[in-house]
Amino acid sequence: MTTAPAKPEAPRPIRAKQRPGDAIFSASTVVAGSLILVVLAAVAIFLVAQSIPAFTAGSDDLKGGAPNFWAYVGPLVFGTVWAAFLALLIAVPLAIGIALFISHYAPRKLAQGLGYIIDLLAAVPSVVFGLWGITVLAPFVQPFWSTLVDLFGWFPLFAGPVSGTGRTILTVAIVLAVMILPIVTALCREIFLQTPKLHEEAALALGATRWEMIRTAVLPFGRPGIVSASMLGLGRALGETMAVAMVLSPQVLISFALLQSTNPTTIAANIALNFPEAHGVGVNVLIATGLILFVITFAVNFIARAIVNRRKAFSGAN
Amino acid sequence: MSTITTPPPATKAPIANTLTTGILPKPVPWILLGVCWLIVGAVFGILLAAGVNDSFNIIGAIFFGTVLWVIVNYIVSRSYEGARPAMNRFVTSLVSLAFLVALLPLISLLFTTISNGIPRFDLSFFSGSMRNVVGEGGGALHAIVGTLEITGMATLISVPVGLLTAIYLVEYGRGHLARGITFLVDVMTGIPSIVAGLFAFAFFALILNQPGIRFGFGGAVALSVLMIPVVVRSSEEMLKLVPNELREASYALGVPKWLTIVKVVLPTSIAGITTGVMLAISRVIGETAPLLIIAGFTQSMNYNLFNERMMTLPVFVYTQYANQGIPAEAYIDRAWAGALTLVVIVMLLNLIARIVAKVFSPKLGR
Incomplete structure (x- = not known):
């Protein structure tokens, strides 16, 4: 055995002392962070695991006598997307207006307070929105709907006969629009506030009116933000349960008519209404529809966030 | 041949403040708003007197009055200030209305929740x-x-x-x-x-x-x-x-x-x-x-x-x-x-x- 001659020790780079406290603390933060990935994966895995029996379910296990699972879930997907789309159609122009009002029109001192007021809407529980929709909004809008049907009944969307209670999908869309208004407004407001001050001042210096300044400087800058804010709002509207479940009377069908008393219902509302009494494969079927809702909202949110993040890279605001 | 143009006679009248000429005075839109509400209110009152409606619809009067104001304000501004400032006023009124419209459900929701919830909001x-x-x-x-x-x-x-x-x-x-x-x-x-x-x-x-x-x-x-x-x-x-x-x-x-x-x-x-x-x-x-x-x-x-x-x-x-x-x-x-x-x-x-x-x-x- 030969021992290597001891070399003169080279000066080692200075390293921080490794303390056990540091190791434990940083490890626990890593674990917590990874837990989020695990939870998301678990959501997908357990939903898939529980919904496998549903994909082979026959007409005996499906409500409404659909021949297979896909025929059962088709109208529900349609209803979900249709209601969310209508809500978006109402909410986005309104939200852009409110965001502009708070960011560029309201007096500076008031602006933050006005933002809080809009945020209060987000804090109202959805079940209260449902109660409000059915007891206040539906009777309030019913006369308008019947006037619409009288005047524009020839247009397929407004085809009669009008619902006597006002509990139609357009009413639901209004409730949903009010519910997603805060998040869309908040995001649009953030984006509008990020507009480079120099662009705005340059537009004003060239003699633009306030509206022309907004049209030429603020809106082009904020367009990707508006798109992604709308998609996040869409994600919310897709998954909203109680307002739809309470305001609509459940039907499983595909119909574009906005004001009739038979309306397509949504996945989430269908689950909430049927889950308490479901048993056997019925539970699996409902979980499988939930899985499809999860996939749709995940895709929508994924795209929206991807747009926001790409935007961040070259916005110059941070 | 050069034609000699006579210079325009110098106006003696003092030029008004150039920063405010051609711009509607500040209170004008508010006056217009009041006038519009009054007009629509009067129409509703006539309908009421004629027996078409059975009660005075104050919400409807304010709503249609405001819509009328948006249009009237645009027309007045366009005829006095020109197309671009008129557009600016139009958008300003729309944006402010969007905010007010968003407040309506919040107020209505809080009001109904409180007034309907109070009867059973008791000790038992x-x-x-x-x-x-x-x-x-x-x-x-x-x-x-x-x-x-x-x-x-x-x-x-x-x-x-x-x-x-x-x-x-x-x-x-x-x-x-x-x-x-x-x-x-x-x-x-x-x-x-x-x-x-x-x-x-x-x-x-x-x-x-x-x-x-x-x-x-x-x-x-x-x-x-x-x-x-x-x-x-x-x-x-x-x-x-x-x-x-x-x-x-x-x-x-x-x-x-x-x-x-x-x-x-x-x-x-x-x-x-x-x-x-x-x-x-x-x-x-x-x-x-x-x-x-x-x-x-x-x-x-x-x-x-x-x-x-x-x-x-x-x-x-x-x-x-x-x-x-x-x-x-x-x-x-x-x-x-x-x-x-x-x-x-x-x-x-x-x-x-x-x-x-x-x-x-x-x-x-x-």
């Missing part, structure tokens, strides 16, 4: 459960206890996880894992609440092998799935606000990194983190759908999170409304009283959170 509502109650009477104590326990449990789960994740993202996270977590946290904020409930149900039904499982702890887990991303987001923002000089000063004194975080970074940002947590609580405390699925509903008091069904306030409101008995009035009143309780809790949480943020936040500005 807060002192009894619904056990053996048919028809009138009864209370929501079991639902309030359930809500407090489940939300409390969800907070206990979410705050450590969310806070540690935020610390990881701000203080340690570099590279792919951190970026992936940031992205997925954002995506996770968009999980529909009912899917979170289904997840908790699928998870516990498989793990505990009970196909019809209903218990409170599952509800807490479902709420945590919804709450964690909110806590992460808000805590992350607050931790980022802590100035780097504080951290560097602490390192320079030889303090280890983890003690720097615990003793310097967290105390500096604790007010903001508290605000974020309270806002997250106020968001999940009103969730109905997940609790309907995994916590179920019951008429009796249940203090045990880990056993049997558990009532919560949002589910109480929903079931009182959905399964009305006789007399229906009693059930609807209870539903509204529950809704009022919920709204009061949520508004209080929001208010306290804002006050905490205002009063206790460190003054960073110099």
Whole structure:
């Protein structure tokens, strides 16, 4: 055995002392962070695991006598997307207006307070929105709907006969629009506030009116933000349960008519209404529809966030 | 040949202030608004006198008066100031109206909740459960206890996880894992609440092998799935606000990194983190759908999170409304009283959170 001659020790780079406290603390933060990935994966895995029996379910296990699972879930997907789309159609122009009002029109001192007021809407529980929709909004809008049907009944969307209670999908869309208004407004407001001050001042210096300044400087800058804010709002509207479940009377069908008393219902509302009494494969079927809702909202949110993040890279605001 | 043009005779009259010429005086739009309301009000009054309407519709008068004002204001401005300023005025009025329109549902919602909730907002509502109650009477104590326990449990789960994740993202996270977590946290904020409930149900039904499982702890887990991303987001923002000089000063004194975080970074940002947590609580405390699925509903008091069904306030409101008995009035009143309780809790949480943020936040500005 030969021992290597001891070399003169080279000066080692200075390293921080490794303390056990540091190791434990940083490890626990890593674990917590990874837990989020695990939870998301678990959501997908357990939903898939529980919904496998549903994909082979026959007409005996499906409500409404659909021949297979896909025929059962088709109208529900349609209803979900249709209601969310209508809500978006109402909410986005309104939200852009409110965001502009708070960011560029309201007096500076008031602006933050006005933002809080809009945020209060987000804090109202959805079940209260449902109660409000059915007891206040539906009777309030019913006369308008019947006037619409009288005047524009020839247009397929407004085809009669009008619902006597006002509990139609357009009413639901209004409730949903009010519910997603805060998040869309908040995001649009953030984006509008990020507009480079120099662009705005340059537009004003060239003699633009306030509206022309907004049209030429603020809106082009904020367009990707508006798109992604709308998609996040869409994600919310897709998954909203109680307002739809309470305001609509459940039907499983595909119909574009906005004001009739038979309306397509949504996945989430269908689950909430049927889950308490479901048993056997019925539970699996409902979980499988939930899985499809999860996939749709995940895709929508994924795209929206991807747009926001790409935007961040070259916005110059941070 | 050059023609000689006579110069225009110099006007003697003093030129008006050039900054304000060609612009409508400030009070004009407001005067127009009043005139429009009066006109539409008069039309409604005539209709009333003619017997077409049976009562004076004040909301309709204000609504159509405002619409008329938007148009009249545009026309007046266009004829006096020109097309571009007129467009500016038009958009200004539309944008301001958008804000007012958004306030209407909030006001209407608060008004109806308070006026319908007050009749049953009494002592017996807060002192009894619904056990053996048919028809009138009864209370929501079991639902309030359930809500407090489940939300409390969800907070206990979410705050450590969310806070540690935020610390990881701000203080340690570099590279792919951190970026992936940031992205997925954002995506996770968009999980529909009912899917979170289904997840908790699928998870516990498989793990505990009970196909019809209903218990409170599952509800807490479902709420945590919804709450964690909110806590992460808000805590992350607050931790980022802590100035780097504080951290560097602490390192320079030889303090280890983890003690720097615990003793310097967290105390500096604790007010903001508290605000974020309270806002997250106020968001999940009103969730109905997940609790309907995994916590179920019951008429009796249940203090045990880990056993049997558990009532919560949002589910109480929903079931009182959905399964009305006789007399229906009693059930609807209870539903509204529950809704009022919920709204009061949520508004209080929001208010306290804002006050905490205002009063206790460190003054960073110099």
